[in-house]
Amino acid sequence: QVLSPDPMNNNFKFEEVEKDVFKNNTLHTTGEYDENHTYGGLTCAQSLAAADKTVSAGLNCHSFQSNFIVRINADLPVTYHVKRLFDGRSFASRFVECKQEGNVTFAALVAYQKPEAHSIEHQSPMPDVPPPQECEQFDSS
Numbered sequence: 001q002v003l004s005p006d007p008m009n010n011n012f013k014f015e016e017v018e019k020d021v022f023k024n025n026t027l028h029t030t031g032e033y034d035e036n037h038t039y040g041g042l043t044c045a046q047s048l049a050a051a052d053k054t055v056s057a058g059l060n061c062h063s064f065q066s067n068f069i070v071r072i073n074a075d076l077p078v079t080y081h082v083k084r085l086f087d088g089r090s091f092a093s094r095f096v097e098c099k100q101e102g103n104v105t106f107a108a109l110v111a112y113q114k115p116e117a118h119s120i121e122h123q124s125p126m127p128d129v130p131p132p133q134e135c136e137q138f139d140s141s
Contacts, residue, residue, distance in 0.1 A: 027074040050080035063111035
């Protein structure tokens with residue numbers, strides 16, 4: 001595995017161990033915790049990236065559900081085992097198990113959907129607001 005000088009890119013370089021099984025050794029994060037601490041958001045992002053490698057282009061993640069089972073040791077490699085639950089023309093589903101030394105440490109269910117031209121919008125458009133420097137000052141004391 002060739003590492004990039006950009007540590008962020010290293011987070012998403014996977015070795016394909018076998019079909020739908022991906023390995024990543026980049027788990028160390030800086031912070032106030034001990035050296036072998038792994039940030040949960042990185043585990044989620046790597047699980048999603050592994051699942052993305054198994055779906056057709058044009059499908060976007062629209063649902064991500066996950067559970068942290070046990071603490072992940074940043075000193076050990078992680079394998080992401082992706083199970084293909086469903087593959088359709090407009091939808092796909094994946095189940096990802098994050099494993100260390102054969103034990104499941106994290107699990108995620110990821111659903112994908114092809115973008116639709118006439119889909120329902122669940123968010124209001126962002127209102128027109130002035131930039132922060134033009135807003136009234138507020139003192140909470």
